[in-house]
Amino acid sequence: xxxxxxxxxxxxxxxxxxxxxxxxxxxxxxxxxxxxxxxxxxxxxxxxxxxxxxxxxxxxxxxxxxxxxxxxxxxxxxxxxxxxxxxxxxxxxxxxxxxxxxxxxxxxxxxxxxxxxxxxxxxxxxxxxxxxxxxxxxxxxxxxxxxxxxx
Numbered sequence: 001x002x003x004x005x006x007x008x009x010x011x012x013x014x015x016x017x018x019x020x021x022x023x024x025x026x027x028x029x030x031x032x033x034x035x036x037x038x039x040x041x042x043x044x045x046x047x048x049x050x051x052x053x054x055x056x057x058x059x060x061x062x063x064x065x066x067x068x069x070x071x072x073x074x075x076x077x078x079x080x081x082x083x084x085x086x087x088x089x090x091x092x093x094x095x096x097x098x099x100x101x102x103x104x105x106x107x108x109x110x111x112x113x114x115x116x117x118x119x120x121x122x123x124x125x126x127x128x129x130x131x132x133x134x135x136x137x138x139x140x141x142x143x144x145x146x147x148x149x150x151x
Contacts, residue, residue, distance in 0.1 A: 038104050039068065039090060040068065045133045074094075076092060107119065
């Protein structure tokens with residue numbers, strides 16, 4: 001049983017579903033403005049997740065998110081998250097300048113390497129959610145814990 005007041009739990013339920021609907025709408029739209037809003041939402045979720053990691057691990061594990069930066073006049077935007085020695089690059093790009101179709105991608109780089117791995121929802125059957133961000137960060141923390149156990 002939860003000790004939280006029922007009204008608080010009802011508010012959390014309502015807010016989480018409203019957030020899901022908003023993100024689903026943004027993810028389905030591939031115009032720059034919608035995808036930039038999605039990037040901003042992912043930035044907030046990443047920041048909140050890194051704050052939670054910091055509360056649990058303290059200074060033992062680096063977890064931070066830098067501000068969203070605009071890279072060029074074409075509207076490409078990005079931010080970086082550092083989690084347990086891994087850099088996650090979230091990037092808003094359009095792969096075809098002739099017919100702009102914007103999307104947010106994520107790439108994971110292990111510390112000190114150039115071996116990048118794509119991390120993100122499948123193109124056709126998925127979209128970003130708070131849970132996907134949290135699962136991504138948890139997988140990086142798991143890799144950190146496995147490496148620590150091996151040493």
